[in-house]
Amino acid sequence: MAASAGGQPLKEVGRLVTSGPSYANSLRQKKSNIKRLPLKPISYLHGEPQVIWEVEEVNQMIVNENLEYAVIGSFRLLSNKHVLIRATLLEDYVHLLSKPAFYITQNNWSFPMRTLKWDPMFNPEEETTITIAWISFPSLPPNFFWRRGCFFTCNGGRVKVEVDLLNDFPKRIKIEMRMNNEEIMEKWIKIKYDYVPKYCQTCMIQGHNEEQCFVVHPELYPKEKVGQAKGRRTERSAKNPIARKTDVMEP
Numbered sequence: 001m002a003a004s005a006g007g008q009p010l011k012e013v014g015r016l017v018t019s020g021p022s023y024a025n026s027l028r029q030k031k032s033n034i035k036r037l038p039l040k041p042i043s044y045l046h047g048e049p050q051v052i053w054e055v056e057e058v059n060q061m062i063v064n065e066n067l068e069y070a071v072i073g074s075f076r077l078l079s080n081k082h083v084l085i086r087a088t089l090l091e092d093y094v095h096l097l098s099k100p101a102f103y104i105t106q107n108n109w110s111f112p113m114r115t116l117k118w119d120p121m122f123n124p125e126e127e128t129t130i131t132i133a134w135i136s137f138p139s140l141p142p143n144f145f146w147r148r149g150c151f152f153t154c155n156g157g158r159v160k161v162e163v164d165l166l167n168d169f170p171k172r173i174k175i176e177m178r179m180n181n182e183e184i185m186e187k188w189i190k191i192k193y194d195y196v197p198k199y200c201q202t203c204m205i206q207g208h209n210e211e212q213c214f215v216v217h218p219e220l221y222p223k224e225k226v227g228q229a230k231g232r233r234t235e236r237s238a239k240n241p242i243a244r245k246t247d248v249m250e251p
Ligand SMILES: [Zn+2]
Pocket: 200, 201, 202, 203, 204, 208, 209, 210, 212, 213, 214, 215, 216
């Protein structure tokens, strides 16, 4: 989604998420889209082996391996374990990414799982800055609310967009109506963000920002937890989100 604020053009900060194909169509398309890829030779750079892939080939691998709608499930309470979830439909992919947390229950224990966008360069040590945000338009005229309308796929006036947490989000969007005499009427609509996780560039994780970070601000660490963790706390556990206030763990 592109929008502008203050009359100045803003760089694109979000991508509108729209409905995908039917399940049957997606399966049919997937079968015909699978292509074999050639084996790659190994070359050497300064004595170290390397394999170079073209971006088109990597995109083809993603199709072949059914990873177009892949999502990472992150279990921070289990020593930062990750699982790969291969969604088949765009709707499932969007649903997985647009909830703050899922709770997986096993043996009467409930484990919070956060979801992250997967990409081919996924690094378990650094969470992606991309997420799905719910936005709404409190002052949008009702005629623009129709489902699959001119520019929104609405659900009760709310829309899901893909955003980069390190970018500034647009505060408003302009809608225009061209009259028969070519005159253009315009109206600015305020954009309201329902839930957007924070991002910490020190810990490289979603859930808190630098102002709330115990690594940047150790004085913020709850005093009652210091005693509990005494003797067990290492430099690594100082970065362990178990002992950190996150968006997920907040009530
Ligand atoms: Zn942090």
